[in-house]
Each structure stands twice: as C-alpha cells, then as structure tokens.
Amino acid sequence: MPKSRTLFGRPGETEIIAVDRALAEFRAGRPVLLRDGENLALALSAELADVDIAERLETLAEGNARLVLSAARLRRLGAKGRSETGVLAMPAIDIARVETLALKIDARVDAPVGPANTLDAAALELAGLALVLPAIILVPVAAAQIAGEPLVEVAIAAINGYRAAQVATLAIVGRAPVPLEGAPDTEFVVFRGGEGLRDQVAIIVGKPDLSAAVPVRLHSACLTGDLFGSLKCDCGDQLRETVEWMAQNEGGILLYLDQEGRGNGISNKMRAYKLQSQGWDTYDADEVLGFDLDQRHFDFAAEMLKQLGVTRVTALTNNPLKVGAIKAAGLEVAATQRVLGRPNIHNVRYLASKRDRAGHFIDMDALMARAAPKD
Ligand SMILES: Nc1nc2c(ncn2[C@@H]2O[C@H](COP(=O)(O)OP(=O)(O)OP(=O)(O)O)[C@@H](O)[C@H]2O)c(=O)[nH]1
Numbered sequence: 204m205p206k207s208r209t210l211f212g213r214p215g216e217t218e219i220i221a222v223d224r225a226l227a228e229f230r231a232g233r234p235v236l237l238r239d240g241e242n243l244a245l246a247l248s249a250e251l252a253d254v255d256i257a258e259r260l261e262t263l264a265e266g267n268a269r270l271v272l273s274a275a276r277l278r279r280l281g282a283k284g285r286s287e288t289g290v291l292a293m294p295a296i297d298i299a300r301v302e303t304l305a306l307k308i309d310a311r312v313d314a315p316v317g318p319a320n321t322l323d324a325a326a327l328e329l330a331g332l333a334l335v336l337p338a339i340i341l342v343p344v345a346a347a348q349i350a351g352e353p354l355v356e357v358a359i360a361a362i363n364g365y366r367a368a369q370v371a372t373l374a375i376v377g378r379a380p381v382p383l384e385g386a387p388d389t390e391f392v393v394f395r396g397g398e399g400l401r402d403q404v405a406i407i408v409g410k411p412d413l414s415a416a417v418p419v420r421l422h423s424a425c426l427t428g429d430l431f432g433s434l435k436c437d438c439g440d441q442l443r444e445t446v447e448w449m450a451q452n453e454g455g456i457l458l459y460l461d462q463e464g465r466g467n468g469i470s471n472k473m474r475a476y477k478l479q480s481q482g483w484d485t486y487d488a489d490e491v492l493g494f495d496l497d498q499r500h501f502d503f504a505a506e507m508l509k510q511l512g513v514t515r516v517t518a519l520t521n522n523p524l525k526v527g528a529i530k531a532a533g534l535e536v537a538a539t540q541r542v543l544g545r546p547n548i549h550n551v552r553y554l555a556s557k558r559d560r561a562g563h564f565i566d567m568d569a570l571m572a573r574a575a576p577k578d
C-alpha cells in the first residue's frame with residue numbers, strides 16, 4: 204500500500220481511514236465510490252439495497268450495472284464452471300432479483316456469469332470487512348456523472364491492503380488487572396485494530412514464563428456460546444476451561460478475537476443458524492450465504508503475541524488453521540494441546556463437521572467420554 208503523509212494521517216493510516224469511512228457508508232446502505240486508477244464504480248451492499256437507491260443508481264448505470272457474487276455463492280446457485288468470484292450483468296437493477304440471487308436458498312442462476320475485474324474483487328473484500336453478505340451491486344461511473352455528490356471514495360489498493368495495514372498499526376491502548384473467578388491473577392490487555400470491527404483483547408492468566416513456550420489460545424468470539432452457554436457449539440466450555448487450566452498450571456495467554464461466526468459476523472452467523480435449524484450443516488449453511496469454510500485471518504493475533512513478548516507457544520487448539528497461521532507469522536509452535544469442549548445432542552454434528560470437513564483434530568471418543576455432566 205502506498206505510504207502518504209498528511210496533517211491528520213500518519214504514514215499508512217490515511218488509507219486505513221479511507222477504508223474505515225467506506226465501511227461506515229457501506230454498512231449504512233449507501234454507495235461507496237471505488238477507484239482503480241482512472242476506473243470508477245459505485246459499490247452498494249446488495250443486502251442493504253432498496254428500490255429507492257436502486258432507482259437512483261439506475262440513472263447512472265446506463266445498462267452497465269452488475270451483481271458481484273462470491274465463488275461459494277455461485278457454486279450454490281449452480282453457475283456452470285465457475286470456481287471463482289464472478290459477476291452477473293444487470294441491464295436493469297431489479298431489487299427482487301438481487302435479493303433472490305444474493306440470499307434465497309433455492310435460487311438458481313439463469314444467466315451467464317462473467318469474470319470479476321479488480322473493482323469487483325475489491326468490492327467483495329469490502330463486503331467481507333463490513334461483515335455483510337458477499338453480494339454487491341456495482342455501477343461503473345465516469346467522474347463527471349457524480350461530480351458534487353457527497354460520496355466517500357476509496358482506492359482499491361487501500362481496501363486490498365487494509366488487513367495488513369491494520370496489523371502494522373496494531374497497538375496496546377489499555378491494560379488493567381481483572382480478577383476472574385478461578386483465575387484471580389489475570390490481566391486484560393486491549394489492542395486497537397486487527398480483524399472485525401472492534402478491538403481485540405489479550406487475557407494474561409497468571410505470570411507465564413515468556414522465555415519458555417507460552418500456553419496460548421486464539422479464541423474467536425462466540426456471543427452465543429461464550430456468554431450464554433449455547434448448546435450449539437463448544438466455545439463457552441473451551442473458553443472457561445482454558446482460563447481455568449492456565450490458572451491452575453503455569454499461566455498462559457488467551458486472545459479474545461473479534462471474529463464472530465468464523466469471521467462472518469454475528470448477523471451472518473444467525474442467518475447460518477436459521478439454515479442449520481432447517482437441516483444444513485455448519486459449512487453448507489455458510490456456503491449458501493456465500494462464505495467459504497473459514498473467513499478468519501490470524502496474522503494480527505500473532506502480532507499481538509509478539510507485542511506481548513511471546514516468541515514460542517504451546518498452541519491450545521484443535522484447529523490446524525490456527526497452528527499454521529501462528530507459524531506463518533514467524534512464531535515457533537513448540538507443541539499443540541487439544542481443547543476439548545463438551546458434546547451434547549445439539550453440537551455433536553457441528554463437532555463432527557469440524558473434524559470431517561475442516562480437519563480439526565477432534566477425537567470423538569475422548570470427547571464423548573466428557574458427555575456426562577461434571578460432578
Ligand atoms: N459461521 C459459523 N460460525 C460458527 C458456528 N458455530 C460457531 N461459530 C463460530 O466459530 C468460531 C469458533 O472459534 P474457536 O472457538 O476459536 O474455535 P475453532 O476454530 O473451532 O478452533 P479451536 O476451538 O481452537 O479448536 C467462533 O467465531 C464462533 O462464533 C456456525 O455454525 N457457523
């Protein structure tokens with residue numbers, strides 16, 4: 204990403220600010236102006252579009268509007284031969300059709316799907332960052348057509364470089380002791396930036412020896428499981444049992460990451476839960492919505508560990524993605540340790556899917572042995 208220096212933007216931050224503004228607009232259902240050199244296009248989240256905004260875009264579109272969809276969504280729509288992101292031409296912006304193609308379960312694609320260009324791909328990345336469905340109405344425009352319009356403009360390089368820039372600017376903004384039940388010697392350290400739309404938290408339990416392999420868990424936020432003890436997953440048990448284990452052993456660090464729904468956000472997770480209640484498994488439900496197996500990135504989590512002085516870890520996880528990401532970020536993984544949740548009739552299919560479809564190291568027999576409630 205190009206560095207630029209202005210009065211109110213430190214080098215590298217100007218681009219982050221532009222994307223932050225674009226995200227606010229996008230999530231509010233207003234079009235964002237994307238720029239790739241001389242090429243301009245208005246991008247609008249399909250799930251937030253209504254007839255009024257469609258009519259206004261139509262006056263600029265001149266028949267050139269398109270609907271950008273993810274590879275996963277196109278697969279579900281039965282688009283022949285498409286293994287990547289693609290676009291559907293929209294001679295007229297028909298909101299009912301957009302809604303069907305973006306969200307409806309039984310929708311099939313009835314028109315040729317074209318390849319996505321750099322603006323389309325950046326629009327899809329923006330949707331991912333905004334935690335909305337990966338479906339965007341894109342309208343190519345000329346500068347003269349939108350002169351004087353109060354639009355937020357963002358260069359596609361800024362969008363594509365956003366995650367890396369967020370890692371580079373990650374910094375501790377607050378820390379304090381927070382005694383926890385069962386782990387009274389605990390400190391919360393809050394980092395600004397990283398993934399998702401909020402800050403990230405490192406929970407340092409006890410006084411881990413930073414010169415040895417530090418027990419570390421990267422824990423993705425799960426409102427339903429962590430906070431309310433939902434029976435649909437194993438997150439709450441993993442969270443509390445890890446903190447307890449760290450307190451009773453040599454301490455450790457749990458990173459609480461703003462990655463609801465495997466990075467899809469809480470609203471898309473709830474859409475997926477609705478589909479699951481109709482019989483879809485956890486990954487198929489996500490694919491219906493247009494998501495791949497896992498949208499999470501963990502490079503910023505590794506950076507958090509580095510800033511806390513960690514170089515070598517014992518990774519407390521069953522997820523090979525997390526282990527790979529920690530290693531790829533230059534930290535040493537001395538060992539991995541399984542984190543068993545508790546199975547029940549509501550989560551057993553979810554756990555089996557994670558094992559069978561995403562390669563999680565889950566020993567179902569060991570897990571089932573824990574099915575009985577604690578005495
Ligand atoms: N999309 C989606 N996300 C889910 C579902 N169930 C749980 N999640 C999310 O999945 C993530 C689980 O994250 P983690 O607890 O870090 O676990 P993990 O990736 O299974 O890896 P380990 O627990 O470390 O082995 C959280 O972001 C949850 O919100 C689901 O059915 N669909």
Ligand SMILES: [Zn+2]
Nearest residue numbers: 425428436438
């Ligand atoms: Zn969960």
